Amino acid sequence: MVKAVVLGAAGGIGQPLSLLLKCNPLVTELGLYDIVNTPGVAADLAHISTPAKVEGNLPDNDGLSKTLKGADVVVIPAGVPRKPGVSYSRDPPVRASANMWSTRIDDKVIFLNLIEMKEADMIDECRDDLFKINAGIVRDLATGIATYSPKAFVLVISNPVNSTVPIVAEVLKKHGVYDPKRLFGVTTLDVVRSSTFVAEKHGNLSLATEVVVPVVGGHSGVTIVPLLSQSSHPLPNLSTTEYEALVKRIQFGGDEVVQAKGGAGSATLSMAYAGAEFANKVIKAFKGEKGLIAPSYVSSEADREGAALLTKELGKEVAYFSSNIELGLGGIAKINPLGKITDAERNLIKAAIPELEKNISSGVTFVVEARL
Numbered sequence: 001m002v003k004a005v006v007l008g009a010a011g012g013i014g015q016p017l018s019l020l021l022k023c024n025p026l027v028t029e030l031g032l033y034d035i036v037n038t039p040g041v042a043a044d045l046a047h048i049s050t051p052a053k054v055e056g057n058l059p060d061n062d063g064l065s066k067t068l069k070g071a072d073v074v075v076i077p078a079g080v081p082r083k084p085g086v087s088y089s090r091d092p093p094v095r096a097s098a099n100m101w102s103t104r105i106d107d108k109v110i111f112l113n114l115i116e117m118k119e120a121d122m123i124d125e126c127r128d129d130l131f132k133i134n135a136g137i138v139r140d141l142a143t144g145i146a147t148y149s150p151k152a153f154v155l156v157i158s159n160p161v162n163s164t165v166p167i168v169a170e171v172l173k174k175h176g177v178y179d180p181k182r183l184f185g186v187t188t189l190d191v192v193r194s195s196t197f198v199a200e201k202h203g204n205l206s207l208a209t210e211v212v213v214p215v216v217g218g219h220s221g222v223t224i225v226p227l228l229s230q231s232s233h234p235l236p237n238l239s240t241t242e243y244e245a246l247v248k249r250i251q252f253g254g255d256e257v258v259q260a261k262g263g264a265g266s267a268t269l270s271m272a273y274a275g276a277e278f279a280n281k282v283i284k285a286f287k288g289e290k291g292l293i294a295p296s297y298v299s300s301e302a303d304r305e306g307a308a309l310l311t312k313e314l315g316k317e318v319a320y321f322s323s324n325i326e327l328g329l330g331g332i333a334k335i336n337p338l339g340k341i342t343d344a345e346r347n348l349i350k351a352a353i354p355e356l357e358k359n360i361s362s363g364v365t366f367v368v369e370a371r372l
């Protein structure tokens with residue numbers, strides 16, 4: 001019996017992710033929570049002829065506690081995605097439109113207004129601009145998890161992942177229920193993109209399901225470090241320019257989607273695929289399957305011994321870092337070291353670390369200053 005929960009289940013990621021979890025034969029119960037539309041999404045999914053029993057709740061009538069009760073895995077794609085120039089105000093809108101979102105922070109409904117901006121502004125927007133809104137959403141949902149499902153495995157998708165994972169950790173710590181082995185930042189989309197782009201470079205997209213490239217660091221821009229030298233399908237004939245272009249495409253793959261969607265949001269379908277793949281691995285591991293390894297952004301506290309080796313490689317301790325994680329019955333069984341990397345990769349990691357440290361500190365400070 002496995003109960004999977006999606007918080008933010010009515011959103012662009014939430015709906016296809018819920019669909020994929022409903023289709024996962026290991027999932028027997030699916031709890032969906034959002035501030036809008038969850039009963040409809042749940043009713044729709046419930047007609048699919050797979051074993052999972054589906055329930056959808058809204059914030060009223062203790063919806064969050066009902067959804068989280070008995071959860072084994074909680075996936076969080078709740079939050080605002082990158083769009084051209086998002087601003088937010090506490091004034092109710094005169095008229096709701098396609099360009100209007102609402103959210104709930106500190107139990108108040110907040111309306112997010114999309115203001116028109118030039119494409120250049122849109123591309124300049126980085127995930128950290130989502131910080132203030134998403135930090136509040138994730139903090140409140142983490143408080144719910146701490147209260148109603150403190151033993152669940154928590155998979156954080158909401159951006160900026162580099163900061164939202166420390167936020168969840170700090171909230172769980174404040175409630176005395178933090179187990180670093182159970183908290184994961186989902187960086188699988190970077191891995192999925194790497195497999196696809198490397199297969200494309202080989203001129204054979206059917207290789208995409210086989211290509212494995214570890215992606216380490218974090219999940220935004222330069223903190224995303226693909227270790228192409230460790231690819232299962234190496235590309236030895238790439239020129240330096242081609243190599244740099246490929247790294248950049250993986251690091252900024254999110255921009256490609258934001259730009260192509262032209263204001264309608266960021267990656268949702270590929271993210272749902274990636275989130276479902278990672279959730280499936282976590283579920284399989286706690287059901288007893290061995291040998292499951294995947295990159296994920298986790299705390300160094302999850303495996304002190306593994307993290308010590310990683311620290312040696314990085315040249316300093318970084319509190320949260322994505323590297324190949326061995327999954328087990330209790331979540332994170334082992335943090336694997338990076339292994340042999342090239343000088344170019346070492347330089348990418350050097351550039352990633354200061355940015356990561358800044359992002360981690362923003363997350364921790366957000367909770368500590370709030371004095372929950």
Ligand SMILES: NC(=O)C1=CN([C@@H]2O[C@H](COP(=O)(O)OP(=O)(O)OC[C@H]3O[C@@H](n4cnc5c(N)ncnc54)[C@H](O)[C@@H]3O)[C@@H](O)[C@H]2O)C=CC1
Nearest residue numbers: 008010011012013034035078079080081103157158159189
């Ligand atoms: N980790 C990753 O690789 C990726 C992360 N993302 C991030 O995922 C998040 C969601 O993206 P989309 O699904 O495209 O956004 P969306 O706007 O389509 O959906 C977000 C959902 O969250 C819900 N929500 C807002 N406040 C909530 C609250 N307090 N409790 C529960 N639900 C709440 C909204 O009602 C909405 O249904 C964004 O932060 C985005 O940046 C997106 C792509 C990749």
Ligand SMILES: O=C([O-])CC(=O)C(=O)O
Nearest residue numbers: 082189253254255266267
């Ligand atoms: O770029 C964004 O804002 C969404 C995201 O995290 C990604 O696509 O990797």
